[in-house]
Amino acid sequence: MIAFLWNLVSFIIALGILVAVHEWGHFWVARRCGVKVQRFSIGFGKALWRTTDSLGTEYVIAAIPLGGYVKMLDERVEQVKEADLPYAFNRQPVLKRIAIVSAGPIVNFLFAVLAMYFLLLIGEQAVKPVIGDVQANSIASQAGVQTGDEIIALAGRETLDWQEVNYEIMGAIGDASVPMQVSSSAGYTRTIELDLTKWQFDPEKQSALASLGIIPFVPKATNQMAMVEKYSPGYNAGLRENDLIVGFNGTPVEKWEQTVELIEQHPLQDVAITIEREGEIKILNATVGVKSDGSGKGLLGVISYREPWPEDYIFVKQYGPIDALFQGVDSTWRLITLSLDMLGKLFTGDVSVKNLSGPISIAQGAGMSASYGIVAFLGFLALISVNLGIINLLPLPVLDGGHLLYYFIELLTGRPVSESVQEVGFKIGGIILILLMAVAFYNDIARL
Numbered sequence: 001m002i003a004f005l006w007n008l009v010s011f012i013i014a015l016g017i018l019v020a021v022h023e024w025g026h027f028w029v030a031r032r033c034g035v036k037v038q039r040f041s042i043g044f045g046k047a048l049w050r051t052t053d054s055l056g057t058e059y060v061i062a063a064i065p066l067g068g069y070v071k072m073l074d075e076r077v078e079q080v081k082e083a084d085l086p087y088a089f090n091r092q093p094v095l096k097r098i099a100i101v102s103a104g105p106i107v108n109f110l111f112a113v114l115a116m117y118f119l120l121l122i123g124e125q126a127v128k129p130v131i132g133d134v135q136a137n138s139i140a141s142q143a144g145v146q147t148g149d150e151i152i153a154l155a156g157r158e159t160l161d162w163q164e165v166n167y168e169i170m171g172a173i174g175d176a177s178v179p180m181q182v183s184s185s186a187g188y189t190r191t192i193e194l195d196l197t198k199w200q201f202d203p204e205k206q207s208a209l210a211s212l213g214i215i216p217f218v219p220k221a222t223n224q225m226a227m228v229e230k231y232s233p234g235y236n237a238g239l240r241e242n243d244l245i246v247g248f249n250g251t252p253v254e255k256w257e258q259t260v261e262l263i264e265q266h267p268l269q270d271v272a273i274t275i276e277r278e279g280e281i282k283i284l285n286a287t288v289g290v291k292s293d294g295s296g297k298g299l300l301g302v303i304s305y306r307e308p309w310p311e312d313y314i315f316v317k318q319y320g321p322i323d324a325l326f327q328g329v330d331s332t333w334r335l336i337t338l339s340l341d342m343l344g345k346l347f348t349g350d351v352s353v354k355n356l357s358g359p360i361s362i363a364q365g366a367g368m369s370a371s372y373g374i375v376a377f378l379g380f381l382a383l384i385s386v387n388l389g390i391i392n393l394l395p396l397p398v399l400d401g402g403h404l405l406y407y408f409i410e411l412l413t414g415r416p417v418s419e420s421v422q423e424v425g426f427k428i429g430g431i432i433l434i435l436l437m438a439v440a441f442y443n444d445i446a447r448l
Contacts, residue, residue, distance in 0.1 A: 010377075012065045014377075014380065014381060014384065015065060015066070015067075016042055016043075016065060017381065018108070018111075018381065018384060018385050018388055019042055019043075019067055019068040020042055020068065021107055021108060021111045021385065022068075022104040022105070022107060022108050022388060022389075022392070023040060023041075023042070023068045023069065023070050023104065024040075024107065025103035025104040025105075025106060025107030025108070026070045026100055026101070026103050026104045027040050027057075027070045028103065028107075029099050029100045029103035030070065030072055030089070030100045030103075031055075033092060033096040033099060033100055034086070034087060034092070034096075035072050035073065035087060035088070035089050035092060035096075035100065036055075036056070036072065036073040036084060036087035036088070037055075037057045037070060037071070037072055037073075038056070038057065038058065038071045038072065038073060039057065039058045039059075039060060039069075039070070039071040040057060040058070040059050040060070040068075040070050040071075041059075041060040041061075041062055041068050041069050041070075041071070042060070042061050042062065042065070042068040043060075043061060043062030043063060043064050043065045043066070043067070043068060044062050044063075044064040044066065044067060044068075044069075045062050045063040045064040046062060046063045047060045047061070047062055047063075048061050048062060048063055049061045072088075072089040072100075073087055073088045073089060074088055074089045074090050075088050075090050075091070076090055094407050094410050094411050095411070097403075097407050098404060098407045098408070098411070101400050101403045101404055101407065102393075102400065102404060104389075104392060104400055105388075105389035105390070105392045105393050105400055105401075106389070108385045108386065108388050108389030108392070109332065109336065109385070109386060109389050111381075111382075111385050112332045112335065112381075112382040112383075112385040112386045112389075113325075113328050113329055113332045113382075114328070115378045115379070115381045115382040115385065116327070116328035116331045116332050116378070116379070116382045117324050117325055117328035118378055119328075119375055119378040119379055119382070120317065120318065120319045120323075120324040120327050120328055120331075121318070121319065121320075121321065121324040122318070122374070122375055122378075123316045123317060123318025123375070124316070124317050124318075124375045124376070124379075125314060125315075125316055125317075126160065126161035126162075126163070126314075126315055126316070126317045127161055127162055127216075127309075127313060127314060128150055128160070128161065128312075128313050128314075128315065129150060129151040129159055129160075129161060129162050129164075129165045129216070130148065130149070130150045130216070130217040130313060131145060131146070131147055131148065131149045131150070131151070131182075131214055131215070131216065131217060132147065132215050132216055132217030132218060133147055133215040134146065134147055134213055134214065134215070135210075135213035135214075135215065136213075137213075138212060138213020138214075139194055139195060139196065139198070139199060139212045139213055140194065140212050140213040140214045141213055142195065143180075143192045143193060143194050143195065144192050145180075145182065145192065145213075145214065146184065148184065148185035149182040149183065149184055149185070150182060150183045151165050151180060151181075151182055152181050152182060152183050152189070153180070153181035154168035154169065154172075154178065154179075154180050154181070155168045155171060155172055155178050155179065156179065157334075160317065161317065162209075162216055165209070166207075166208060166209070167334060167338055169208045169209065169212070170208060170338065170342065171337075171338050171341055171342075172194075172196060173201065173208075173342075173345060174345050174348070175196055176195075176196060176197055177193050177194060177195050177196055177197070178193070178194050178196060179191055179192070179193055179194075180192055180193075180194055194212065199211065199212070217313070218306065219306040219307040219308060219309055219310075220256070220306065220307050221256035221257075221304045221305070221306050221307075222244075222256060222304055222305050222306065222307060223244055223245040223246065223253060223254070223255070223256055223259055223304060224242060224243070224244045224245075224304060224305045225239060225240065225241055225242060225243045225244075225245070225302050225303070225304060225305070226241065226303050226304055226305040226306075227241060227302065227303040228240055228241060228243075228301065228302050228303075229301035229302070229303075232289065232299075232300060232301020232302070233286055233287055233288055233289040233299070233300050233301055234286065234300035234301050234302045235301065236286070236287075237273065237284045237285060237286030237287070237300075238282075238284045239273070239275065239284060239286075239300065239302060240277070242277075243275045243276070243277050244275060244276040244277070245259055245273060245274070245275055246274050246275065246276050246281070247272075247273070247274030248262045248263070248271065248272075248273055248274070249262070249266075249271050249272055250272065250274075256304050263288060263298050263299060263300055264297035264298050264299070265297075265298065266288045266298045267288055267289070267290040267291075267296055267297060267298035267299075268287070268288060268289070268290055268298070269287070269288055269298070270285065270286070270287050270288075271285075271286055271287075271288055272284070272285055272286075273285075273286050286300065288300065289301065331382075332382065332386065335382065335383060335386040336386055336389075336390065339386055339387055339390050340390060343390065396429035396432055396433055397422065397425035397426045397428070397429035397430075398426055398429040398430050398433055399429070399433070402425065402426075402429050406422060406425075
């Protein structure tokens, strides 16, 4: 319940910020184009708070935090006094209308740059993309990738950490191959080609890296308990934080992998666990639980400590004020191009519609990033802001992109698109949007 509330609050905060940014773009440009703005609302439905400025614009925070809008004076919506006609949106030249409508998505992109700027200015801890293991007979092993290699570039772009590697791998979906530059543990650099013609990637079953046979390096787990989940089988048996497991059913254990294997082999069975606690040896009697994933394997509900990271594997990705700006622009541009690439591959079939995410997945992402701190939350805001901008530019009549399509047709032909054509477009666009939202929501439910 606490996790649900945290995700919900984080989602509302994130959505509120991004909607405010988007609508502010429309509002700011409309004001400068001489259009009278009647209302600036964050949310829909009953107003929880409102105020009015000296120019007559009403600012509202409404009860349903699932969007927002800017209401401008418009003859197509309501009757306008003759004195106010010059300030109506529909009376503006087509270039002004294009500027007002496009301002929302553009400001979303600018906000992403700002978020990435502060993220890089503050700095975030990152892990070098060093390969811990390569699965046999995988795409990576057949290409000659070796344990200990560090991925320094992928598809021609430098990769400083695993996040950047993941971005480039996702961008390669649907391609026949992708070049990867690696540096060996001995310091030798070589370029290899990953053959993707037989690449099978199901995001619901494994990560993109795992599907290629690449296992990132992580320090080895130990038999010392870092956390024992309350009321888990291990906790009920008496296991506590910092306990060191040294035996299982009379069998000495030294490696965590050995301990995990023995636990998984004894679901719903009574076992004896030998531990070392503050220099004393104790034997605890436990009833092993069973995993809820349907595998039937046993579990204790514990997490072990890991050995320390090698010092040269961890670094802080941080830049000065000037470099952070350039890097922020570059990072945002990569998010834009990657999102457009994924969108295109969604329509060509290279990316499955199962990858579409709805509000539940976004809320979970918001909660998770917020729990990691302000830096992770800024990265999440940048990603969602970019996607919000791109989605709004889709040429669907109910979105900003649909309005822009009509205005560009008007710009080229010299006359506005007829209202009957626009009406048909709005209906078709509405149906398509509802179908996309239904698929995304269905995917969210299926992932729960």
